[in-house]
Amino acid sequence: MIPNNPEPAGAGDRSAGTLVAIGAGPKSLAVAAKAKVMADLGLPAPRVVIIDQHAVGGNWLPLGGWTDGRHRLGTSPEKDLGFPYRGAPHRAQAAQINAGMLEFSWMAFLVAHQTYTEWIDRGRPNPHHHVWARYLDWVASKSGAELHIGTVERVRVADGGWTVAFRTSDGAVETVDGDGLLVTGPGSSDEPLLDDPRVLSVADFWNAVSRREIPASSRAAVIGGGETAASALDELVRHEVMSISVISPAPTIYTRGESYFENSVFSDPTGWPSLPAAERRDVIRRTDRGVFSVSVQENLLADDRIHHLRGRVTGARRTGEAVSLTLGNPGCSAVDHSFDLVVDATGGRPLWFLDLFDAETVDELELALGSRPDVSSLENSIGHDLAVTGLSQALYLPNLAGFAQGPGFPNLSCLGELSNRVLRSAVDRASSRQAVSR
Structure with a gap:
């Protein structure tokens, strides 16, 4: 069992508990990198433990089953792990945190690999998927992200937090405990409409x-x-x-839609929740879901x-x-x-992660929602911190946050704001736990 212990001395302030993230993609790495920056500044930040079945950026590589790695990213890579570089979990130190995140930017990656000039001279093209995966792997290495390769088999609520069990490549089952759980990724890509070779x-x-x-x-x-x-x-x-x-x-x-007006809605979700539900659905339909x-x-x-x-x-x-x-x-x-x-090619099942939850955890979720979990009830339950409202254990579901909090959260459009909200929530929840225990 992987203990829920703080990092060794010198690793910064990791006094905000442990956040377990399923999936080593851009969302988890955006959170892990910013937590590293915060801790290095001496600010409270959670320990972030990432579990992935394949590898860092696996869904951008052939082994993930979603691409052959040779097609180009649909989003500009300048919308990287720190974008839009505005605000921060600790608002008084926002400038310092965002400056630290520039060390994990797309530009920093190109500079480190001496390809920045070539990228500029070629017109700043969107990278191929496998190059984006290399960027994510570079961030994971540079930030010292705590990564475990294994297939998550069971998730359950335990002692006010979460216990996640995963099976490693050698068949061993390990567990990690956390105060919060971040679920990312589209799930499996190997479920066809019909079991037929055609x-x-x-x-x-x-x-x-x-x-x-x-x-x-x-x-x-x-x-x-x-x-x-x-x-x-x-x-x-x-x-x-x-x-x-x-x-x-x-x-x-x-x-x-790629004009300033469409893009700004994705980059800056301020005011999004105040829009009527029908208008939010219309924006998502026109600019994100079902579009090339x-x-x-x-x-x-x-x-x-x-x-x-x-x-x-x-x-x-x-x-x-x-x-x-x-x-x-x-x-x-x-x-x-x-x-x-x-x-x-209809994409993954939005609620794939429910298959991992044990019966007690599904019951807890149902009590929080007031109904059986489905896409509609979960989308409507996502709060400002991207977690399910009413659930005492923090369950962050950015892939389902588009309708309630902003269309950029399920994709790559505002990873910096995503990490701000998740980490601010983790720090605030840790402070509340400490206050209660005194």
């Missing part, structure tokens, strides 16, 4: 790409209208496919093999040598379409 999950698709085993197809379909589907489509057009249908419920394939990045849209514009089919897939079955998908639209009769290759 229907590929995201992981199946990228595995086939890496093995150069994408079959020639006369009529292919990509299900999904978001960035996961966009990356798959961007790859599929490079193969021998006669026609490709993009299936999504939207009337068309939307392009992500501008770069992918530009790549696909001239390819006349690509078409859009509006509808939600309500059924799938094998029919001879083809896969038949049933598409439904409100107010219309269901229609069947046949394909010889289907890529299910």
